Amino acid sequence: MPRNTQILLASRPQGEATVDNFQLVVSETPPLQEGQVLVRHHYLSLDPYMRGRMNAGKSYAPPQPLGEVMIGATVGEVVESRHPDYAVGDQVVGMGGWQEYSVVDARQPGVLRKVDTRGACQTLGVESENVPQRGQFLSDSQSHSGAMGQEAGKKWAAAAHSQPTTPKSDRLQVPLSYYLGAVGMPGVTAWYGLVKIIAPKAGDTLVVSAATGAVGSAFAALAKARGCRVVGIAGGSEKCRYALDELGFDACIDYKLHQGDTQSLARALQQDCPQGIDGYFENVGGWIMDAVMLRMNAFSRMALCGMIAGYDGQPLPMRYPALILTQRMRLEGFIVSEHTDVWPQALQELAGLVASGKLRPRETIAQGIAAAPEAFLGMLKGKNLGKQLVKLF
Numbered sequence: 001m002p003r004n005t006q007i008l009l010a011s012r013p014q015g016e017a018t019v020d021n022f023q024l025v026v027s028e029t030p031p032l033q034e035g036q037v038l039v040r041h042h043y044l045s046l047d048p049y050m051r052g053r054m055n056a057g058k059s060y061a062p063p064q065p066l067g068e069v070m071i072g073a074t075v076g077e078v079v080e081s082r083h084p085d086y087a088v089g090d091q092v093v094g095m096g097g098w099q100e101y102s103v104v105d106a107r108q109p110g111v112l113r114k115v116d117t118r119g120a121c122q123t124l125g126v127e128s129e130n131v132p133q134r135g136q137f138l139s140d141s142q143s144h145s146g147a148m149g150q151e152a153g154k155k156w157a158a159a160a161h162s163q164p165t166t167p168k169s170d171r172l173q174v175p176l177s178y179y180l181g182a183v184g185m186p187g188v189t190a191w192y193g194l195v196k197i198i199a200p201k202a203g204d205t206l207v208v209s210a211a212t213g214a215v216g217s218a219f220a221a222l223a224k225a226r227g228c229r230v231v232g233i234a235g236g237s238e239k240c241r242y243a244l245d246e247l248g249f250d251a252c253i254d255y256k257l258h259q260g261d262t263q264s265l266a267r268a269l270q271q272d273c274p275q276g277i278d279g280y281f282e283n284v285g286g287w288i289m290d291a292v293m294l295r296m297n298a299f300s301r302m303a304l305c306g307m308i309a310g311y312d313g314q315p316l317p318m319r320y321p322a323l324i325l326t327q328r329m330r331l332e333g334f335i336v337s338e339h340t341d342v343w344p345q346a347l348q349e350l351a352g353l354v355a356s357g358k359l360r361p362r363e364t365i366a367q368g369i370a371a372a373p374e375a376f377l378g379m380l381k382g383k384n385l386g387k388q389l390v391k392l393f
C-alpha cells in the first residue's frame with residue numbers, strides 16, 4: 001500500500017491562521033477491507049469555509065477536530081478496489097481531505113461519485129435519491145474530521161459531485177478539477193444566492209464582492225445569462241481586468257484604491273451603478289458592505305454568502321442598518337449545503353455555461369500536498385485568481 005502524506009490541524013489559530021496551525025505527517029495506507037476502495041487524489045479544493053472550521057466557536061457546522069486530517073473536497077482516481085461498483089481507474093469525487101490518498105467505505109451511499117472526463121462527454125445532473133435532505137449535512141458533520149471513511153460531509157459530497165442522469169445528447173464535457181469549482185459547490189453557491197434570494201429581473205443592476213473568486217466568477221455568468229448589469233468588487237487591477245475581459249462583468253471596482261473609505265467606494269459604485277443597486281451578493285462584509293448599502297435601491301435584495309473580512313475573528317459592525325428599513329431591503333444568509341434540492345438544476349445550468357464558453361473559470365493551482373497550508377492562507381488574503389486548488393498527482 002502507498003505511503004500517504006497528510007496535513008492535520010495541529011492547533012487552533014489565535015487571530016490570523018499561520019502555517020504553524022498545520023502539521024504534515026506521512027503514514028502507510030491500511031490494507032483495504034471488504035467494500036472499501038483506495039482513492040488517489042488528483043486535486044484538493046481549498047475553500048474559505050475551512051478557516052471557520054479551524055476555530056472552536058459556535059457556527060453552522062462543528063469545528064475541525066485537532067490532530068485529524070483537514071476537511072476538504074477532492075477529485076481523484078480509484079487505484080485499488082474491494083467494491084464491485086468501483087474499478088481501478090474510475091474517476092471519483094468526494095470529501096477526501098488534505099491528503100494524497102483516502103480509504104473510502106464505498107458501501108455508504110453517495111460517499112463517492114464517479115465522473116468520466118476522458119470520454120467524449122459528461123453530464124452533471126444529480127440523482128434525486130442521492131441528494132441529502134435539508135439539514136442532513138449538518139447532523140452528519142457532527143463527527144466531521146475531513147478524512148474519507150468517516151461520516152463527515154459525505155452527503156454533501158454526494159450532492160456536490162454526482163452521477164449523470166440526463167440524455168446522452170445533453171452531455172457536456174467538463175475537466176475534472178471543475179467539479180470542485182464552477183460546476184461544484186462554489187458554482188451552486190452563486191446560483192442559490194442569485195436565483196433564490198436576489199431573484200433578479202432582466203435589467204436589474206447586481207453587485208458581487210470577491211468578484212473574481214470561485215463563487216464570484218460563477219455569479220457573473222449566471223447573472224449575465226439573466227440579462228442583468230453586473231458590477232464586481234475585487235482587489236487589484238489585474239483581477240478587475242480579468243473580470244472585464246474574461247468573466248463578462250460590465251464594470252469592476254478595485255476596492256484597494258479606496259483604502260477602507262466607505263464614502264469613496266460608494267461614489268465609485270454610484271458611477272458604475274447609475275440606476276442604483278437592485279441585488280447584492282455579499283462575500284466579504286465590513287466597510288465594503290457598508291458602501292454597497294448606501295447605493296441599494298428600494299426593495300433591493302442582499303444574499304449574505306460570506307464575510308471573509310471577519311474570518312480571523314475581527315468584528316464587522318454594520319454602519320447603516322437603518323437603510324434596511326428605509327429602503328425596505330431584504331437580507332438573507334444561506335448555507336449552500338442546506339439547499340440540496342436545487343443542486344441538480346444549478347449544476348446543469350453551470351455546466352451549460354462552461355460548455356458554451358460563457359463561464360470561463362480560472363484556477364490557481366499549488367503543487368503538492370505540502371503546499372496546501374501556504375496556498376490556503378494565500379487564498380484567504382486574495383492571492384488566488386479564480387478557484388484555489390492543490391494538484392496532488
Ligand SMILES: NC(=O)c1ccc[n+]([C@@H]2O[C@H](COP(=O)([O-])OP(=O)(O)OC[C@H]3O[C@@H](n4cnc5c(N)ncnc54)[C@H](OP(=O)(O)O)[C@@H]3O)[C@@H](O)[C@H]2O)c1
Binds near residue numbers: 384
Ligand atoms: N454560504 C455558503 O454556503 C458559502 C459557500 C461557499 C463559499 N462561501 C463564501 O463565499 C465567499 C467566496 O468564496 P470563494 O470560494 O469564491 O473564495 P474566493 O473568492 O475564490 O477567495 C476568497 C477571496 O476573498 C477576497 N478577500 C479576502 N479577504 C478580503 C477582505 N478583507 N476584503 C475584501 N476581499 C477579501 C479575496 O479576493 P480579492 O483579492 O478580490 O479581495 C480572495 O481572493 C467566501 O466568503 C466564502 O466563505 C459561502
